[in-house]
Amino acid sequence: MDGYNPKSPSISSRPFSHPFTLKNLLEPPSPAAISTAAGAAGRHGGYRDNEFRERESDIDVSKRELSYSKGDYDRVRNGSNQGYERGKNLVRHSRGGGRAKERESVNGGGGGYRSYSGGSGDGGGSRHGDYGLRVGDREPGELSSESGSDEGVDLEINGKNNDDSKMENNSQSSLYSKKRKFSPIVWDRDDKEANTTLTLPPPPPVPKSHHRSPNFVPPDVQNAESNKLQSPHQSPGNTPVDIGKQKHDSSGFEPRVGLSSSPVQEDHVGLSSSSPPPPPPQEDIIGNAGQPDDEEYMPARTIRSSRWANDANSPADEGQLSDASVEVRSQKQSSSPEAGEHHREASLESNEDREGYNVGSLSVDGDYDYPDNDLERKDYMEIYDDIKKDGVSLSQSESESDSENEDTTPAPQRSVNMLQGCRSVDEFERLNKIDEGTYGVVYRAKDKKTGEVVALKKVKMEKEREGFPLTSLREINILLSFHHPSIVDVKEVVVGSNLDSIFMVMEYMEHDLKALMETMKQPFSQSEVKCLMLQLLEGTQYLHDNWVLHRDLKTSNLLLNNRGELKICDFGLARQYGSPLKPYTHLVVTLWYRAPELLLGIKEYSTAIDMWSLGCIMAELLSKQPLFNGKTEFDQLDKIFKILGTPNETIWPGFSKLPGVKVNFVKHQYNLLRRKFPATSFTGSPVLSDAGFDLLNKLLTYDPEKRITAEAALNHEWFREVPLPKSKDFMPTFPAQHAQDRRARRVMKSPDPLEEQRRKELQQAKFGTAWNLKNIFSSIFPIYRPTPNDH
Numbered sequence: 193m194d195g196y197n198p199k200s201p202s203i204s205s206r207p208f209s210h211p212f213t214l215k216n217l218l219e220p221p222s223p224a225a226i227s228t229a230a231g232a233a234g235r236h237g238g239y240r241d242n243e244f245r246e247r248e249s250d251i252d253v254s255k256r257e258l259s260y261s262k263g264d265y266d267r268v269r270n271g272s273n274q275g276y277e278r279g280k281n282l283v284r285h286s287r288g289g290g291r292a293k294e295r296e297s298v299n300g301g302g303g304g305y306r307s308y309s310g311g312s313g314d315g316g317g318s319r320h321g322d323y324g325l326r327v328g329d330r331e332p333g334e335l336s337s338e339s340g341s342d343e344g345v346d347l348e349i350n351g352k353n354n355d356d357s358k359m360e361n362n363s364q365s366s367l368y369s370k371k372r373k374f375s376p377i378v379w380d381r382d383d384k385e386a387n388t389t390l391t392l393p394p395p396p397p398v399p400k401s402h403h404r405s406p407n408f409v410p411p412d413v414q415n416a417e418s419n420k421l422q423s424p425h426q427s428p429g430n431t432p433v434d435i436g437k438q439k440h441d442s443s444g445f446e447p448r449v450g451l452s453s454s455p456v457q458e459d460h461v462g463l464s465s466s467s468p469p470p471p472p473p474q475e476d477i478i479g480n481a482g483q484p485d486d487e488e489y490m491p492a493r494t495i496r497s498s499r500w501a502n503d504a505n506s507p508a509d510e511g512q513l514s515d516a517s518v519e520v521r522s523q524k525q526s527s528s529p530e531a532g533e534h535h536r537e538a539s540l541e542s543n544e545d546r547e548g549y550n551v552g553s554l555s556v557d558g559d560y561d562y563p564d565n566d567l568e569r570k571d572y573m574e575i576y577d578d579i580k581k582d583g584v585s586l587s588q589s590e591s592e593s594d595s596e597n598e599d600t601t602p603a604p605q606r607s608v609n610m611l612q613g614c615r616s617v618d619e620f621e622r623l624n625k626i627d628e629g630t631y632g633v634v635y636r637a638k639d640k641k642t643g644e645v646v647a648l649k650k651v652k653m654e655k656e657r658e659g660f661p662l663t664s665l666r667e668i669n670i671l672l673s674f675h676h677p678s679i680v681d682v683k684e685v686v687v688g689s690n691l692d693s694i695f696m697v698m699e700y701m702e703h704d705l706k707a708l709m710e711t712m713k714q715p716f717s718q719s720e721v722k723c724l725m726l727q728l729l730e731g732t733q734y735l736h737d738n739w740v741l742h743r744d745l746k747t748s749n750l751l752l753n754n755r756g757e758l759k760i761c762d763f764g765l766a767r768q769y770g771s772p773l774k775p776y777t778h779l780v781v782t783l784w785y786r787a788p789e790l791l792l793g794i795k796e797y798s799t800a801i802d803m804w805s806l807g808c809i810m811a812e813l814l815s816k817q818p819l820f821n822g823k824t825e826f827d828q829l830d831k832i833f834k835i836l837g838t839p840n841e842t843i844w845p846g847f848s849k850l851p852g853v854k855v856n857f858v859k860h861q862y863n864l865l866r867r868k869f870p871a872t873s874f875t876g877s878p879v880l881s882d883a884g885f886d887l888l889n890k891l892l893t894y895d896p897e898k899r900i901t902a903e904a905a906l907n908h909e910w911f912r913e914v915p916l917p918k919s920k921d922f923m924p925t926f927p928a929q930h931a932q933d934r935r936a937r938r939v940m941k942s943p944d945p946l947e948e949q950r951r952k953e954l955q956q957a958k959f960g961t962a963w964n965l966k967n968i969f970s971s972i973f974p975i976y977r978p979t980p981n982d983h
């Protein structure tokens with residue numbers, strides 16, 4: 193893809209130009225320190241008007257509409273030369289343009305609603321004459337969708353029920369099951385107590401078998417046993433190594449540092465080098481399986497290690513390692529990954545004991561045990577932060593203090609500060625603020641050395657009672673690790689002048705789709721939406737293939753540059769997942785894009801939640817309006833049910849048992865989505881061909897198990913029918929509105945899930961405190977008695 197370059201060296205291998213202690217970073221900074229840091233970079237620089245291919249606002253842009261050859265299509269689809277191999281998929285999905293005239297569709301396949309949806313054609317409405325290429329293939333019944341009653345016409349219930357659809361759903365179901373990573377593990381918040389008590393584990397090393405959860409089934413075995421537990425890469429006989437290779441071969445991309453399949457703690461994302469990982473086991477040796485994602489809000493702890501790895505295939509990278517890191521690495525080779533696990537856990541307790549506050553921790557290591565895979569061990573380095581002021585490594589002290597340690601294999605030495613060597617933010621000239629989110633402020637800035645314009649995302653520390661925000665650690669970790677044309681590139685991490693703040697240096701993107709759409713008079717055309725959706729799906733597929741859920745996909749987290757490139761950003765809520773799943777919080781995904789299973793409090797969820805968000809995004813791109821803009825969770829569900837029909841056991845087996853289904857929802861019988869996206873329109877509604885509507889329906893399928901996967905969506909026929917996806921090169925460009933804070937411009941804003949969580953926590957804390965105070969009060973003044981309502 194254009195502009196696709198290997199990442200810059202990892203932060204750990206950069207020259208140490210700015211030493212400081214991690215503790216400085218992880219302690220909540222004083223307001224004074226923050227303002228100093230902010231002030232240091234507060235200069236405004238001139239924006240060069242010719243920096244971008246500026247265009248008239250809105251859509252009066254490139255009017256070039258192409259008639260595509262297969263070659264064109266492949267080019268669009270693949271980027272310039274990434275070599276995606278889609279041939280077989282194209283064959284597999286070549287269903288042709290003819291569609292059933294009469295459709296009966298219920299989300300998830302059931303319900304017996306019939307509808308007449310009409311033809312295969314893209315009924316028009318694209319701005320650039322896209323559909324000049326199309327046959328006039330409107331089908332009977334199509335227009336009636338605009339005027340019919342609920343019963344009569346166009347009652348496309350979410351999902352399909354006709355033979356054609358059924359077959360498709362079935363075949364997709366089996367196809368999807370290859371990708372679906374559902375887990376039998378059930379989230380039970382009652383486990384919290386057990387889970388949050390992190391006892392000091394026995395010392396390192398432990399037998400390798402301890403590394404795996406009792407529930408962990410190797411991918412190939414899972415594959416044989418149940419297609420619900422398959423790795424995204426699995427095909428019979430795959431080994432983890434094969435998996436990586438396969439992934440690499442098929443996608444043309446390889447994460448610079450892939451997520452490992454280590455026994456992962458909830459509060460970190462493990463990284464391993466080179467190949468994409470097998471599924472991360474869901475339980476680690478400290479037995480925190482079942483630990484709810486509340487842990488996300490637990491104190492962060494010791495920054496421990498990283499595999500800011502060199503690719504095993506690129507020996508040249510070896511030379512980039514500093515002496516220190518090489519030393520650490522060689523020690524790591526001689527100790528088992530399990531030692532690292534223990535070390536990590538030891539640090540947890542030790543931190544709390546000794547520091548009395550939470551100094552923050554990022555265990556960015558995966559420590560997956562690849563038996564006998566020397567390559568795997570060699571191509572990463574372990575860097576441990578030294579928390580103790582006196583420089584004695586935690587690992588040493590803890591392993592020493594653990595008398596039960598029979599094996600005296602020394603714990604990995606460390607002294608290399610993970611963030612040591614980061615450049616200072618002073619090396620950037622801050623141009624203007626782009627946006628301010630819950631956990632970060634994003635600036636446009638210029639690298640003084642190179643003149644390159646970048647985005648600087650400053651990690652907000654002021655709200656952090658508990659050290660370095662975990663969301664930011666995750667984001668940094670993932671973004672530094674992953675490299676894909678559809679994922680925003682983090683070039684490096686820099687530190688504030690007072691060493692009290694951290695900034696991610698990202699490639700600068702002129703727009704986010706939310707802010708952009710608010711400036712547009714008309715929505716994107718179908719061919720443009722296809723171009724955007726393809727890129728979005730490719731990025732999402734890449735994440736899911738690497739065992740990461742984004743968990744906050746929404747239009748404001750999709751960046752677009754003036755080269756027509758879309759990139760996913762904001763990985764603050766992203767996390768690694770495994771099979772089977774661990775319990776995660778359902779308070780993820782901004783309300784408007786939140787999947788119904790989350791809204792209904794499902795105890796296990798997976799990649800399908802991101803796919804729902806993609807459905808909402810696709811609809812929004814087509815119409816320029818959020819599809820379901822609920823104000824509360826209940827309102828959100830209500831809005832979904834009104835449009836898609838209220839689900840039931842037939843279309844979504846298990847629905848009635850979901851925790852949130854205690855409420856009696858109004859039974860909306862029909863799916864009215866087609867009304868919002870008719871095949872033709874005289875009213876200005878966004879038009880969508882049958883194929884497009886089919887994809888939208890499959891993204892917005894109620895039953896997460898039946899919801900389409902990123903891979904299947906990428907192969908959907910909508911992308912092969914006219915109007916073909918617009919080439920990125922011919923996507924419209926828009927004036928970048930640098931000078932304004934995007935958020936301030938935003939008219940509509942969906943409630944933020946993190947804010948939601950924070951509010952709830954605060955409320956709880958408040959009520960708790962109030963009640964306690966009343967108790968104390970009543971013990972002093974016995975006349976007063978707190979009532980149950982006081983809770």
Ligand SMILES: Nc1ncnc2c1ncn2[C@@H]1O[C@H](COP(=O)(O)OP(=O)(O)OP(=O)(O)O)[C@@H](O)[C@H]1O
Binds near residue numbers: 626632699762
């Ligand atoms: N690389 C970038 N280039 C240009 N703009 C960016 C970039 N990254 C982020 N932005 C802008 O900043 C906004 C906020 O970024 P981001 O979502 O990463 O921050 P956040 O604090 O996590 O926000 P939120 O509270 O919405 O989760 C984005 O919506 C986008 O407008």
